Structure formats: structure tokens, C-alpha cells
Amino acid sequence: MRLAFMGTPAFAVPSLAELVASGHEVVAVYSQPPKPRGRGMKLTPSPVQAFAETLGLPVFTPESMKAAEAIETFRSLDLDAACVVAYGQILKPGVLEAPPLGCLNLHGSLLPRWRGAAPIQRAIMAGDARTGVQIMQMSEGLDEGPVLLSETVAISPRDTAASLSERMAHIGAGLWPRALAALERGGGQPVEQVGEPTYAKKISPTEARINWTRSAREVDAHIRGLSPFPGAWFEVDSDEGPVRIKAMMSGLADGSGPAGTVLDDALTIACGDGAVRLERVQRPGKAAQNAEEMLRGFAIPAGTVLPSGSEPPRGER
Structure with missing residues (x-):
């Protein structure tokens, strides 16, 4: 299939590697623009951009995917589908509807629980015994689209956000070939989310302070x-x-x-x-x-x- 990949952090890198290894044609990689990091505040590409460049893949880093020029460039790629993993930008209908098979998103929870920006952290903080990775059809709403493929992941009493994230990144990457194969043969039937949603808002520095009065x-x-x-x-x-x-x-x-x-x-x-x-x-x-x-x-x-x-x-x- 002719694909675009959209992702930014290290969590997304295994998914890009899996798509390339599976033989799909990744014609464009989208990532957030390089940001100043380190003591010298040198502009540094995201983990996805750095990995894509080692593979010789074309990389796009628009400041906003809402811009008309960015949307037109995306539409001109003549894609079958777009694969999104923690990209970090809102995609408007002009982008979501451009590929015939739509934009698919890998999300790190069992939806509709923990929609939003920090699902892995929130699941551990809430004491959840399990979470999951799911590939869903993207819609305009925040993580509201129907689910195409899902894998449950147990949360260990010794898991940190880092250890759980690394495990989920690799499990999620393994879902992509199955999900795309199902769509390619017309057999993928996304299932609407069921249940009361909860939201994984970003973590604020003040919220990170430990409250010793809790259990x-x-x-x-x-x-x-x-x-x-x-x-x-x-x-x-x-x-x-x-x-x-x-x-x-x-x-x-x-x-x-x-x-x-x-x-x-x-x-x-x-x-x-x-x-x-x-x-x-x-x-x-x-x-x-x-x-x-x-x-x-x-x-x-x-x-x-x-x-x-x-x-x-x-x-x-």
C-alpha cells in the first residue's frame, strides 16, 4: 500500500520500522518540527524524523497541518492510507478524508477509556490492572473513531510509564500489518467504541507533586x-x-x-x-x-x- 506515516516520539519509531519492513511504500513521513534541546539549545529532529532520515524517507515537518498549503501537499501524495502514532497535531477533515482508506491511529489504551494525550501515564496512575493498544479509524473527535484492531496489555505492579510505553510500542507496531492487510482485502470492519469515556489530560508540573496523604x-x-x-x-x-x-x-x-x-x-x-x-x-x-x-x-x-x-x-x- 502507498502510505504516509505521521508520528513524533520514540513510541512511534517501532511502528514506522514495522511498516517499512512489511513492504509497504512509505512515500512521506510527517513529524513535529525540530525543537531546541540540550545546553546549547540546538535544533534537534524528533526521534521519528531522525529514524526516517536514516532510511532515506522523505520527511515533512509543517508547523501546522491546518494550513492550506500543508493540506494540499498531503492530498497530492495520492495515498491509500495514513498511519498515525502520537503525531501531536490535530488533523482536519481535509487531511482525514484524503486517503481512500482514511487515516488510522495507534492509541495506547482500551478506548473509550483514556482518550487524549497521556493514556499510558494515566492508566498506571489510576491503578489500572490492564490497558491496551488499538488501531482506530480517525475522526474529527478526540480519539472517538471506531476500533479496527486491539490488543490487551497487562500492567505489572513494577511498570513505569517508560517500561509500559516501550512494551506497548512494540506490541502496537505488530498490529499494523494485520490491520492494513484486513483493509486491503476489504475485510476490516471497525467497531464503534462502547462505554463511558475517560480522558487522559496532559500532566501539569503541579499535579506531579506527591501527596503523601493518599494511600x-x-x-x-x-x-x-x-x-x-x-x-x-x-x-x-x-x-x-x-x-x-x-x-x-x-x-x-x-x-x-x-x-x-x-x-x-x-x-x-x-x-x-x-x-x-x-x-x-x-x-x-x-x-x-x-x-x-x-x-x-x-x-x-x-x-x-x-x-x-x-x-x-x-x-x-
């Missing part, structure tokens, strides 16, 4: 769901003032006490019900490290009481 299970899910980005965080006082530390990995632990109390010298923190042990953390300007490594140079002794997320950060009081 240990909720705090643990919050930490793992936001790892590595943007990172759940808490504040601790130091000689230089309050320091914001990110919790990158945690686990349930024995112990209890007033919420936010450090219970031992291994960063076991009391929650509203139960306790969590912080296993991997990150201080400002430092690389992530095991908690025991950080504690050798930055002590947080037993008895320390950490402010809860229900309180505003120091700078917002």
Missing part, C-alpha cells in the same frame, strides 16, 4: 506513572533551602506513621495508609540514582516530615 498504593502508582517524565516530586529542607527531588521508582513497604514522615534511613515514607520506599530518585541538576547513593551525600534522616502535595510549593505560597 501507599496510590502514591506508588503516581510515582511509577510519571517516571521518567515529568517525574513525581517532593520537597525536602536543606541548608540552602527547600530542594525539589524527583521520585523515579518506588515500591510498597511495611510501616506507618503521620503522612510524609520518613520512617527509616532508607527513604521509607509513611502515607495516608501504609508506606512506600523510594528506590530511585533525582536531585536538581543530577542524574537519576539509587536512593542509597543519594543518601550518602544528601541525608534525609528518619523523623523528617515531608510536606504533602496538598500544600502549595514554597514558591507558590
